[in-house]
Amino acid sequence: MNTYKKILGYALTLPLLFVVGSCGQGGGNGGALGSGNAERVYVAPGEHDEFYGFISGGFSGQLAVYGLPSGRLFKVIPVFSVDAEKAYGFSEETKPMLETSFGTIPWDDSHHPDLSQTNGEIDGRWCFINANNTPRIARISLSTFETEEIIELPNSAGNHSSSFVTENTEYIVAGTRFSVPIPQRDMPIDEYKGNFKGAISFIEVDQETGRFDLSFQVIMPGFDYDLAHPGRGASHGWMFFTTYNTEEANTLMEVNASQNDKDFIAAINWKKAEELIANGDFETMATEYAHNVYDESTQMATSTIKKEVRTLDASKYPGLVYLLPTPKSPHGCDVDPSGEYIIGSGKLSASLTAHSFTKMIDAIENEKFDGDAYGIPILNYDDIVAGVVQQAGLGPLHTEFDGRGNAYTTFFISSEVVKWKLETWEVLDRAPTYYSVGHLMIPGGNSRKPWGKYLVALNKITKDRYLPTGPELAQSAQLYDISGDKMQLLSDFPTVGEPHYAAGAPADLIKPNQVKLYKLEENNHPHAVKNEKDTRVERNGREVHIYMTTIRSHFAPDNIEGIKVGDKVYFHVTNLEQDYDVPHGISMIGANTSELLIMPGQTETFVWEPKKEGVWPFYCTDFCSALHQEMQGYVRVSARNSNVPLKWSLDGE
């Protein structure tokens, strides 16, 4: 017995010795790195970050993927802008992604990413993001990190209060910033008031494939619609939008749209809208919009122009929309994790307004209205307000939540993040930002289940935060630890383009679903060749199709003759590799397009129109292997009238 206890005693002390040991080591690191904060954002070589951060690229039109807490940039996903690095918008397969009813548009301004949800919790399936300029919504797969679908929104202009996801990803909701004539027509601008309308689009999402269908649009009064968030829990089925310019001004907006003491948060009952649609109570409007889908099986995008949209006029259907008066041109429209409080951030105000969903329903049921706007009932401010965070700062913009009853709001003018408590409405802490913060993001902070450990502030102005790079500077994001009572600034990191909103999720939710390569046997690209024996060159008039393969470390074929000046040569290149992280690239001298960057098992196509006789080389653009520099080939281009026969080979065979 004695021996047994002795062993037990040693066993108990052993773990403590380990703790002491590791402590010594940690202390050493701390000294070298100079501060505890450094350790908290340090992710050792080969280790993974705890969270993914999806940060909008703003005027770059793209979406950037970061690791948190390290702030390391992993990928810039091309969405609305061409990207020569990845051949997005240059390869024949991806060109249709950028089609619109206005033709091909190589750029847009991407603002607000949002992640798919199930039961109000982030589920790691898709990321959605809006194009602000030519209104579109994109869906990005979180297993391939590629843009899979883009849908254009008719009747919308300045697609700003987008793209927000309902609790079970039933809809992606997208509101227009500009009100415009609906349908568009030639009319005097100063007849705006009463004639211009705002369209709010509800895009249905197929739960299996993620495919979009523009289900209906609610046609609203001619205000500006700024941001939005869905109800959750009891308020599920409602969608809330901030509005400004309820003055319906059409010029010098900085003054004329700031006259009303209160604008509105518009509450749309989309369950009611579904009933109306089901009963056939809608109008079908002729219009035009593009719907672009990338098919992972054929590895090609197609663009279709749709001609109709179902509309619901908010003025005509009682019970569809209510207006909640909210002070001073509210920007952020944020719903707390319980779904009870709807927070409006009046961007010209010094206070925050929280409306109560329960009170709102009570006011609606008892018809406590304070007039109407174009037939839409306006609720009485005093009946619905749950609380006001007084004098919290200057210029509140946007609020997210930590799931512990606290809210965090950015203040642009006073350049700070303010932490306050739901229900007591008291300010708990404030932290400066460097400088002029716009949105903020807590992973899951706009869902039912926030992971309240980190907060990322997305600043609009950088000035002296980094080594200067001439007049144009990177935008700055800042990472705060919010796990304690006080927010702690841990680090700054630069971002791509201008980040507006961001979304975040634990890595464990996304990492296990990653596609490592495309299986060759599942490649249904019409121009794929799956082994070297089938590689060939075919001529069809002036069109030449090269069916080529790549594998370490050669192209097949790599010698091609019989091409003529004035031909249109299609390189259909299949990467035969079936090994993780072995892409091959290809580019041809003088081709008026970008390289291709082809993932294992994938087929991509570029077009080359040879203009001069000669022998012209092509090569692999991605350092693929030890003999990458040997991975090259030649195309012989002859005169138009020559009779050099079409011929191709690899190693003389």
Next chain:
Amino acid sequence: MKKIVITIPFIALGLMILCACGPGSQAAEETAEVAETHPLGQASVSDDVSEKNILQVAIGSDAHSTLVAAVQAAQIEHVLVNAGPLTVFAPTNDAFAALPEGTVEDLLKPENKQTLATILTRHAAPGSFNVEGLKKEARKGRKIYMATGDYLEVIVDGEDITVGGAKVIATVQTSNGIINVVDKVILPN
């Protein structure tokens, strides 16, 4: 049993060491240090190339030394260097001097920092209002919305313009907005 008793002090020692290497206190100090490099936020940026902003213009004006001292006491410098556009109604030293005896001294005390900040913020409006802009507001019967949420009335009488009862005596264009020099401190009604 004896052996167990002997191990307990070891466990206790282990726990003490464990506590001693917790990051808590050290981290708090470090954060303070990080923030300290830019105590005034954007106002700490050194830049002698750009056009001067509202704060820099005010600092350079002898007639506004009281206002600058008040802004510094309230620690709201960063608000005046914000991208704006802002319109600041800037009371002169004489305007502050005209306040009842001891008012300014009282407000400059650290414990009144918040009150002072609110008073000063009531002198700032989001947007650009130069003389022409102010006249237009008056003509259209519109009030100016101040950063505190108050509305100030603009009255034009001949060449004289008053805002919230304070007369505009000069207007300076700056890089992030407009300074309208006024002869009175605008106090709440």
Next chain:
Amino acid sequence: MKKSKIIMIVGAILLTSLFFLPMWNITLEAPQYPEPIGMNIYINKFQDANPNDIKNINIMNHYVGMKDIPEVIPEFTVFPYFVIGMAILGVLFGLIGNRKLYLVWFALMIAFGSVAMYDFYLWEYEYGHDLKDTAAIKFTDEKGEPMAYQPPLIGNKMILNFKAKSWPRLGAYLMFLGMGLSVFAFYKDKKEKNE
């Protein structure tokens, strides 16, 4: 039926597990392959340990002039007949119940097993030594001889920065167990006779 007979028959039937369980495995570990690549050897085929592993071994090995791992080797046509033959023979011996036959069966297994291992060694030798003259990369060993890339017959071996591991798999272990059971049946029978 006597326990010894049942044991002998079970031992012989265990041999048939070779039809659906791998007999051997060769795995290559290297820093550039965080997930090691490998192949399982069955009595009638080579199979990827993980999808595309054999293809990726071939791509890697072609730089040093090694030939592709063949899809079919002659042994694949012979081995299944041998295994099924030995299993039937073992069951027959069990039914006959003559314990000397159990030892005969064991001895046959040892003999055939040794031949099979020698054959496996020859194949590995060929695979590791018969390099194409056009190899892009030619390494030499300490003696200045062309480097060989032969995997170990059994055990672990470093080849450049790859650690090659060659070990039996469950099918082979079940076969060993079957062989053990035949010897066990021999002694059991002896004991049963004495009782």
